[in-house]
Amino acid sequence: MTAPVLVGPLPAGGGPTPFPDWDDVLADIGDRIRAERQARGWSQTELGRRAGMGLATVKRLENGETSLRGFVRACRALGVPADHLLSDQWQIPLPRPSLTARQAEVLAAVSDGRPLSEAARDLHMTPEGLASELSGRIYQRLGVSDAPRLERRAAAVRVAVEYGLITLPNRTS
Template sequence: MVDLLDQVGIRLRAARKARGWTLDELAARASVSASTLSRLESGKRQATLELLVPLTRQLGIRVDDLLADEAPDPRVRRPAIRRDGMLIVPLAPEGSPIHTYKITYPPTKQCDELKVHEGYEWLYVLSGRLRLRLGEQDLVLTRGEAAEFDTRTPHAMSAAGGRPAQVISIFNETGMRMHTHSESEIG
């Protein structure tokens, strides 16, 4: 396990540089010598509250912001969603500000009816062919192609041809609800 104080200097330097301040500028603002600040940032000086409090006040951050957090498990372990023949696999953790999914559209004879809702979507075709009806456009995207659009434009998607289309889709919060919940859950 990483010692909580190991990253203080690195994070302190990053916070200072993010504000565009030199060592001398921050040192003067916090009434600390530039050499002390330099040693603190390089890890050659032990961090104390007496040193950190005036520095963090000037930087507009908390002392806790300088302490290393134990990195959470980055793996996403959420169940797949089956909806209207699609398989929707979450690729981001619950509560993530960006909603990312791998969606498999089954082969179908016809595209769903056009829908309009608040939101924004970006998609990337992993395999197969994706039919994207977007307003007056009727497009077929193939492996490696991407599209982005405002979901207030009437749209519908389905696999084109006789095999499934796998797509990575990224939505904002509103777009995510429309694609992963049933109509009764949304209303």
């Protein structure tokens, strides 16, 4: 990434307003778009699909060769207000965990704490395959692999619910 450049409003005060180096400003905007995309775990192709623009346009945008239209489309797709992305208040976002549709289905199926053998049967998997999917992929993607073994499943469910990756069914007693 390039060195940060102030792209938000300049502080009030006396003296002439310095003329910005537009190449640096555009490079910084591109870096910020890239950081937002990467925090969501999206490829450039995915951002382009969501923003309604081609891969070449996304690459130009992230390289600081942008148009206002491309910038606005990217901001909308990322769900980031353009003024916030341009402000000096913007910070590099923390990466968001993600799951594939199948991984979300698997985690939701084991979210009630029942034995893996029962959940595996419902998912048409072997208990060993289910355990491998959980520990080898899902727990890692959700960042809970280091949690104590008996707490990993509950921690994974908490993280997935928090980020809207799974929805738990309403359970009444």
